[in-house]
Amino acid sequence: MGMDLALTEEQRLIVDMVRRFVREEIVPLEAKLDPDADELPLEEFNRLVAMVKEMGLYGLDTPPEWGGPEINLLTRCLIAIECGQHRAGLYAPCYYVFGGARQAQLFEATDEQKEQYLYPMLRGEKKTFFALSEPSGGSDPARAIQTRAVRDGDHWVLSGTKLWISGADRADYGLLFARTGGPGRGGVTAFIIETGWDGFNVRRAVHTLRSAKYATEIELKDLRVPHENMLGEEGGGFSIANDRLMRQRIPYAAECIGIAVKANEMAVEYAKVRETFGAPLSERQGIQWMLVENEIDIRAMKWL
Ligand SMILES: Cc1cc2nc3c(=O)[nH]c(=O)nc-3n(C[C@H](O)[C@H](O)[C@H](O)COP(=O)(O)OP(=O)(O)OC[C@H]3O[C@@H](n4cnc5c(N)ncnc54)[C@H](O)[C@@H]3O)c2cc1C
DSSP, X not given: OOOOOSOOHHHHHHHHHHHHHIIIIXXXXXXXXXXXXXXXXXXHHHHHHHHHHHHTOOSTTSOGGGTOOOOOHHHHHHHHHHHTOSTTTTTSGGGGTTOOOTTGGGGGSOHHHIIIIIHHHHTTOOOEEEEOOBTTBSSOHHHHOOOEEEEETXXXXXXXXXXXXXXXXXXXXXXXXXXXSSSSGGGEEEEEEETTSTTEEEEEEEOOSSOSSOEEEEEEEEEEEEGGXXXXXXXXXXXXXXXXXXXXXXXXXHHHHHHHHHHHHHHHHHHHHOEETTEXXXXXXXXXXXXXXXXXXXXXXXXX
């Protein structure tokens, strides 16, 4: 029996709706923004959030029981492909007007932690960061994490450095992973850290190709964290981090497809109008090969 891989009617409608939204709302607005901007002016942000809520798509990655839309992972990826198709699409898809649950681990938090941290984030009142990577490495955090947390009565005292942490300079709080035990996965614990606490310092912005100012380096110097700000169990931090990375990297990969789709579309358009040596670029076989290779890669990526 054959498999039916066609999109459902609902998925097609959602894709059309998001595509129109990106083309009619995000792209024209972006023309007026600084090329490095990764935020919208508040008024525009609020206007577009209201539109997304009207579309029934606000809170991507938020489970339906917490108010997120009833969509499956495939639909989530289809939305991500569309949301990536504008200038800042890779690092700020639709400038976050679709909401989302950037610190999804907080759904597993205690009731007090949810009250203090999760709900304000879901309401869009608090900004957050996620600090796993360190100068010693990001691919293999279980081995690389050197930031230490040592118990001192009702507190934990944290010292160390986190590197490439997105948005920590603008965040109210974040999840940070530190070593409370021995080497390996079982020695890592997650903490909820407020950026206003003594001992928390954003040392510098780390410039990357994504935008002029995005990632940061964080320095922790004897940062005292109340024990109730531990997230999950002592030694359970690695599985908390893993859970987030597994859930969120799939739509993130889909966003990258969106960038490729848009880039190839622009290349095709340009090749048709740009003339050199008396003919449009699109008539040169060398250019055609490149565009066709792109199209093949994009279609193959979509099937993955
Ligand atoms: C713009 C930006 C924003 C970021 N934001 C955040 C953030 O908010 N929070 C956070 O915690 N981190 C963040 N990161 C860090 C990111 O997660 C790490 O850069 C990533 O995990 C890779 O770690 P690394 O750079 O230390 O590379 P390394 O771990 O040193 O790896 C170096 C290279 O070797 C490759 N490699 C590693 N292991 C293997 C293997 N077994 N086989 C083959 N190849 C291998 C890697 O793919 C990589 O190309 C951000 C990074 C960037 C660039």
